[in-house]
Amino acid sequence: MVQSERRLKRGRQGEFVSKHVVARVEDIGPGERRVVTVRNRPIVIFNLDGEFFGLLNRCPHQAASLSQGIQAGFAIAEVPGTERCIRRGEFIRCPWHGWEYDIRTGQSWCDPESILVRRFKVERVPGSELVKGPFVAETVEVSTDEEYIYVEA
Amino acid sequence: MPELSEARPDGGSNGTALKIDCDVHPGVPTVEALMPYMDDYWVDEFRNRQIDGLEIATYPPNAPLSCRPDWRRDGERPGADRDQLSDVVLDTFGSDIAICNPVYGGLVALSEQMAAVLCRATNCWIAEQWLDRDPRLRSSIVVPAQNPILAAEEIERCAADARFVQIMLLVANELLLGRQYYWPIYEAAQKHGLPICIHAGSMYRYPTTPSGWPSHYLQDYAATPQLFTAQMQNLMSEGALARFPGITFVLAESGISWLPPYMWRASRTWKGVRGEVPWIKRAPSAEVRDRFRVTLQPFDVTDDHDRIEKLVEQIGGEHMLLFSSDFPHWQFDGDDPVPSAMPEHLVRKMRTDNPLSIYTRLREDK
Numbered sequence: 099m100v101q102s103e104r105r106l107k108r109g110r111q112g113e114f115v116s117k118h119v120v121a122r123v124e125d126i127g128p129g130e131r132r133v134v135t136v137r138n139r140p141i142v143i144f145n146l147d148g149e150f151f152g153l154l155n156r157c158p159h160q161a162a163s164l165s166q167g168i169q170a171g172f173a174i175a176e177v178p179g180t181e182r183c184i185r186r187g188e189f190i191r192c193p194w195h196g197w198e199y200d201i202r203t204g205q206s207w208c209d210p211e212s213i214l215v216r217r218f219k220v221e222r223v224p225g226s227e228l229v230k231g232p233f234v235a236e237t238v239e240v241s242t243d244e245e246y247i248y249v250e251a
Numbered sequence: 252m253p254e255l256s257e258a259r260p261d262g263g264s265n266g267t268a269l270k271i272d273c274d275v276h277p278g279v280p281t282v283e284a285l286m287p288y289m290d291d292y293w294v295d296e297f298r299n300r301q302i303d304g305l306e307i308a309t310y311p312p313n314a315p316l317s318c319r320p321d322w323r324r325d326g327e328r329p330g331a332d333r334d335q336l337s338d339v340v341l342d343t344f345g346s347d348i349a350i351c352n353p354v355y356g357g358l359v360a361l362s363e364q365m366a367a368v369l370c371r372a373t374n375c376w377i378a379e380q381w382l383d384r385d386p387r388l389r390s391s392i393v394v395p396a397q398n399p400i401l402a403a404e405e406i407e408r409c410a411a412d413a414r415f416v417q418i419m420l421l422v423a424n425e426l427l428l429g430r431q432y433y434w435p436i437y438e439a440a441q442k443h444g445l446p447i448c449i450h451a452g453s454m455y456r457y458p459t460t461p462s463g464w465p466s467h468y469l470q471d472y473a474a475t476p477q478l479f480t481a482q483m484q485n486l487m488s489e490g491a492l493a494r495f496p497g498i499t500f501v502l503a504e505s506g507i508s509w510l511p512p513y514m515w516r517a518s519r520t521w522k523g524v525r526g527e528v529p530w531i532k533r534a535p536s537a538e539v540r541d542r543f544r545v546t547l548q549p550f551d552v553t554d555d556h557d558r559i560e561k562l563v564e565q566i567g568g569e570h571m572l573l574f575s576s577d578f579p580h581w582q583f584d585g586d587d588p589v590p591s592a593m594p595e596h597l598v599r600k601m602r603t604d605n606p607l608s609i610y611t612r613l614r615e616d617k
Binding site: 170173174175176177178180181195196197198207208209 | 431489490493494521522523524525526529530534
């Protein structure tokens, strides 16, 4: 277990954030997702073809767990008969009312300006880097020969 | 082509803004009046079969709503007297231009061919007997929606006359109006830059409520917003709005008060099922504001300044209202179709700016 000093830095909204190791890369396969709790916040981590993204696991509409929703592509068309699906698997639909969110940005499609899910930065990091810190790894056993996922929160 | 009226967008006959009445109803007196505009076969057929009385069942001539009592003439169909229409609609109500919507049997006939003959004759009759005789009048093109190919041909025929400023359909037909079956009509409308007016009235192919026949005229008339709601939703959902971005749809005699609840519900539902209808790329409420207009009468809101302001704010549609008297239908008493509490800024918009923004032919100096 790597213990790092919790050296805090400022996040996008001026709040203090730190880097939390939440899983091994192989724990969340391509197309899969997992909910982790970081600083008491439920965050759903998605693996889109090896890229990791994190969203607050709460629909801004009525707080349903987005992790329970269907992950799908995005339907587009100009007129009936021209329907196509783009960006397969890159949208999460709220399980309660079907609102669609872009997993990469957290933006809703129906009203992207005002309805969006909070996004968290998620990155991969080799175990060998973890010793350099600053990382918080409270729940994950870390070794130097594996690759990990951390969340900035 | 006949000369257009001297009225211009920059000023009506009295030098002020051009005022437009977007829904008045000339009455076809008898089928005999249309015979000069039919070929011999059909003249003989109407005589041999003794067909007359082709007013549509939505407006029975003797029903109170079909004609205001002080406008009734003994032995005449409501709205059949051209001088009366001009006196009341233009002189008394103070409009410079009025758009005629002749609601007659061609719109509902079961025979596609008879429907086309009646619609064509009605358009010819309107042009010769009304538009030629009062340069302040304009008209909708009535078309046989029973056969959209024939309807498109009639649009092509009439569109050459700039006094025809839009196309009229009834709100209840054989199918919902967004279906591709009707798209030939919209092709022609878009080609000629003509709005589509969807007017109250039914072909009576189905009950007047979606759940069965009601017993009274009251129910038919009061339930009409359900039909307008269905058509608005269908035009959007079947992709007709997306396919024909140049067409504005005018809802005539639809009332107004039902719009906010429909817009809220449609937008809310769309957020969750958008994938069904990906050609709807913005909230239905935004589509409605952009693509639809509504005529004033029957104005189904309390005559209260604050309530009217609130309703228009909820619709988000100062630009959506079009002034209409709905003559000779009995929607109001007195000499002013505008409710007394209507805010002044809305009056100017509905009488002048809003009609001119969609009826491009009223702006053109042809």
